[in-house]
Amino acid sequence: MFCLTTLHISNVLTDDSPSPPTGVTTAEGVTPPTSTQLIEHLRIVETWSTNEYNCRNYFLNALDDSLYDIYSTIPTARKIWESLEKKYQTKVACSKKFVIEKFINFKMVDTKSILKQVDEIQVITHDLEVKGIGIKSNFVVGSIIEKLPPSWKNFKLYLKHLTDDMSLEQLVLRIRVEEDNRLNEKVDANSLETSANFIGEANSSRTKHNNKKEKQGSKNSSKDSKSHGPNKKNFKNNSTPCYVCGKNGHKAKYFRFRRGQGGNNGNNGGNSGGGNSGQANMVKSPNQFVAVIQTNMVCNCVD
Known part of the structure; x- marks a missing residue:
């Protein structure tokens, strides 16, 4: 209705069609309408017809294609309007x-x-x-x-x-x-959660980096241990005596028996310690006994 009012055609939905002029009634009788009245009536009728045509076609143009055939048979815009009101205005919802x-x-x-x-x-x-x-x-x-x-x-x-x-x-x-x-509290909580996740990821990456460093360090240490292992030439040229047996040519960390754990001190000439190396290395099988001797063999015949 607002749209039709702005277009100045809503009067066809509320007003009746203009009736022809009846003239002027006097004592002598009814005089026919003047030419001015006829011209004014023709102008009103023409305006009404134009508004009726436009309003009816506005309705038909706004309808769905499936409804066009139903409402196109209705002759006037006022009847189309009343039919649409009865069909689609839910009066039950307004009760x-x-x-x-x-x-x-x-x-x-x-x-x-x-x-x-x-x-x-x-x-x-x-x-x-x-x-x-x-x-x-x-x-x-x-x-x-x-x-x-x-x-x-x-x-x-x-x-x-x-x-x-x-x-x-x-x-x-x-x-x-x-x-x-x-x-605001929800936004703050989401920002805190995001920062916590960011810190957690940074810590995890740092942990991975540290683990990587530790693995590299362990590899390097294993390489160093291999490179710094019991080198025969170094042992012979080393003037520092062994901490366990007191002889030159090898280091204490490669000696089989540590200080305080016993050993063949009489043969090795080291410090006296408790325990019997013979008893510690004794086994029942001669083959295993030979294997133990071979593992303790060194290239230097004197040692």
């Missing part, structure tokens, strides 16, 4: 019982903005007022507080413990502040 049921069963959810849901309740309240079912503001405020979602339980209890009466505008302001605070 009082439906609006009351909609207000009572309305429930707020966390997935939508609370302020937008409060606006929906205000729209329903306005519909009730239009239908003649006036609701006091205190009842509307209490209903909105009771319809808050379960996640707003603490805020709901806070509002119920307030002693002063609140208007609907004050309640909306408090809800807006609470919702903004919740959104």
Whole structure:
């Protein structure tokens, strides 16, 4: 209707078609209409016909193709308008019982903005007022507080413990502040979680780097141990005596018996220590005994 009003053609939906002029009634009788009246009537009829044509075709042009054949047979725009109103205007949805049921069963959810849901309740309240079912503001405020979602339980209890009466505008302001605070806390929590994940990834990469270094160090140490193993030439040229047996040519870490663990001190000329090397190396099988002797063999015949 607003669109048709801006186009200055909505009068064909509310007014009747212009009737022809009847002339002027006098004591002598009815005089025929003057030429001026006839010209004015023709102008009005022409304007009406143009508006009727435009309005009817606006309706037909806006219809779906499946409905065009049905409504194209209706001769006037006013009849098309009335038929569309009867068919598509849901008067049941505008009834009082439906609006009351909609207000009572309305429930707020966390997935939508609370302020937008409060606006929906205000729209329903306005519909009730239009239908003649006036609701006091205190009842509307209490209903909105009771319809808050379960996640707003603490805020709901806070509002119920307030002693002063609140208007609907004050309640909306408090809800807006609470919702903004919740959104800010959610943003802060997400930023903290993101930074924690970033630090965790950095630590994991650092741990991998350290592990890599440790593996490389162990490889280098194994190489060093191999390269610094019992070299025969170094042993012969080494002037430092062995810590275990006291002889030159080898180091204490390659000696079979450590200090304090016993050994053949009489043959080796080392420090006296407890234990019997013969008993420690004795086995029942001669083959195994030979194997032990071979493992203790050195190239220097004197040693």
